[in-house]
Structure formats: C-alpha cells, structure tokens
Amino acid sequence: MTLLDLEKVDAGYGSARVLHDVSLRVTAGERVAILGRNGVGKTTVVNTLIGVAARRAGKVAFKGRPVSDIRAYSAARAGLSIVPQGRRIVPTLTVRENLTLGAAPGRPGPWNLEAVFGMFPILRERAETPGTAMSGGQQQMLAIGRGLMANPDLLILDEPSEGLAPVVVDELGDTLARLADRGTSILLIEQNLGLVRKVAERYYVLSKGAVVEDGHLSGLSMETLKKHVAV
Ligand SMILES: Nc1ncnc2c1ncn2[C@@H]1O[C@H](COP(=O)(O)OP(=O)(O)OP(=O)(O)O)[C@@H](O)[C@H]1O
Numbered sequence: 477m478t479l480l481d482l483e484k485v486d487a488g489y490g491s492a493r494v495l496h497d498v499s500l501r502v503t504a505g506e507r508v509a510i511l512g513r514n515g516v517g518k519t520t521v522v523n524t525l526i527g528v529a530a531r532r533a534g535k536v537a538f539k540g541r542p543v544s545d546i547r548a549y550s551a552a553r554a555g556l557s558i559v560p561q562g563r564r565i566v567p568t569l570t571v572r573e574n575l576t577l578g579a580a581p582g583r584p585g586p587w588n589l590e591a592v593f594g595m596f597p598i599l600r601e602r603a604e605t606p607g608t609a610m611s612g613g614q615q616q617m618l619a620i621g622r623g624l625m626a627n628p629d630l631l632i633l634d635e636p637s638e639g640l641a642p643v644v645v646d647e648l649g650d651t652l653a654r655l656a657d658r659g660t661s662i663l664l665i666e667q668n669l670g671l672v673r674k675v676a677e678r679y680y681v682l683s684k685g686a687v688v689e690d691g692h693l694s695g696l697s698m699e700t701l702k703k704h705v706a707v
Pocket residue numbers: 489492494512513514515516517518519520521561635
C-alpha cells in the first residue's frame with residue numbers, strides 16, 4: 477500500500493514558493509530518507525502534509541486520500557506521527573505525561589506506555605521527571621516514544637540527530653534500526669549520512685526545493701553527497 481504520495485507538488489508560505497514539482501512516495505514497510513542541506517525545503521515537505529505550508533499545485537495523498545483535512549493536531553489520529561525538528565518536549569509535563577500526549581484515541585496497536593518503556597528503559601526510570609530535565613539524546617528518545625504512542629502508519633522524523641553528540645547519534649541509529657526491523661514505516665529527514673545509511677533503504681535528495689535525485693542508498697554517489705549534502 478502507498479502510504480505517502482506527493483505528485484508534482486508546489487508549496488510554500490504566503491507568496492514564497494519553496495517546493496517545486498516535488499514527487500515522492502513511501503509505501504508501507506519502507507524506510508525512506510530525505511537528504512539535503514539547510515533551507516532546501518525538507519521540513520516544508522512535512523509542513524505541506526499538515527497545512528502549515530500551502531500547496532499551490534500537485535497532489536498530496538496519505539493512505540490514498542487527499543491530505544487537505546490533516547492538521548498538526550489531527551495527524552496522529554490519521555496515522556501520521558511527526559517527530560518534529562527540535563523535539564518540542566513540553567517542559568511543564570513529566571516524561572510520562574509527554575508520552576501520553578502522543579496517544580491517539582481509536583488507534584490500537586502494539587505501542588502503549590509499557591511498550592515504549594520497554595523500548596526505552598531510561599524513560600521508565602525518568603518517568604516522573606520533567607521532560608526537558610533530560611539530556612538531548614534522552615529527549616529525542618522521548619519524542620520518538622511520543623510519536624510511537626499513536627501507533628502510526630508512518631513515522632516521520634525531522635532531523636533527529638540535530639544537536640546530539642556522535643556517540644548519541646549512534647545510539648539513535650540503533651534505536652531506529654530496531655524500529656525498522658519491526659516493520660515500522662519511516663520517513664527520515666536527515667543530514668547525517670551515517671544515520672541515514674543505518675536506517676533507510678531509499679532516498680530523495682532535495683536541492684532548492686526540488687528533488688534532484690532519488691534511488692536506493694547503495695547507489696548514492698560521493699559526487700551527489702559533495703554537491704547536495706554536507707559531508
Ligand atoms: N513557517 C514558515 N514560514 C515562512 N517561511 C518558512 C517557514 N518554514 C520555513 N520557511 C522557509 O522555507 C525555506 C525552506 O525551509 P525548510 O525549513 O523547509 O528547509 P529545511 O531543508 O528543512 O532546512 P533546515 O534543515 O534548516 O530546517 C526557507 O527559506 C525557510 O526560511
């Protein structure tokens with residue numbers, strides 16, 4: 477089944493056009509990466525799904541239906557969990573409460589508090605502490621756990637490695653690889669190539685709002701990386 481399907485999409489903010497003719501697809505069970513430098517429009521792809529960026533042309537469908545009615549607050553209920561850039565952990569809530577925020581009514585599945593605590597034991601240990609009292613890496617685990625709580629059809633991660641030390645990025649990679657092994661469908665927006673290689677099987681490269689290359693990760697060339705991705 478095709479989960480996410482963008483077809484020749486133009487999108488932007490107000491009069492600013494950011495995405496040009498973007499076509500991109502994620503099918504169920506796939507792990508797909510979007511690569512590209514800062515400001516090329518990676519987050520705007522996500523923003524187009526939830527109405528934060530306006531679509532000017534083309535089609536965007538999730539699970540075969542146009543996404544025009546999906547908003548940030550209703551995405552989880554629709555089966556789309558977004559782990560946002562910067563994590564957005566609520567500082568006034570505990571770890572447990574932050575996780576509970578991610579749950580979506582009417583979406584049963586393998587993920588609940590117990591299952592998330594099983595995957596991330598540190599979150600169980602710190603369950604009653606404020607979410608932002610933890611390290612950056614732990615907060616990233618919390619943001620991913622919160623996303624899983626909705627039992628998503630597709631988990632989107634926007635630059636999860638940002639601000640994390642290399643050793644923590646390694647751990648994050650192991651975590652995402654474990655999720656991938658469980659068959660979780662993932663769209664990973666990243667500039668960290670090591671993380672992308674650990675998690676994704678297919679990639680799209682964005683440059684100046686357009687897809688300039690896509691393919692299987694095994695075919696990703698050094699030339700492309702030098703040109704379009706900071707390595
Ligand atoms: N909410 C917004 N309102 C107006 N312009 C925006 C908004 N979000 C992003 N932009 C602009 O859209 C362009 C693409 O930004 P976007 O965040 O999609 O890039 P990105 O590839 O995700 O980069 P980064 O890694 O820096 O987040 C930039 O010029 C940015 O200033």
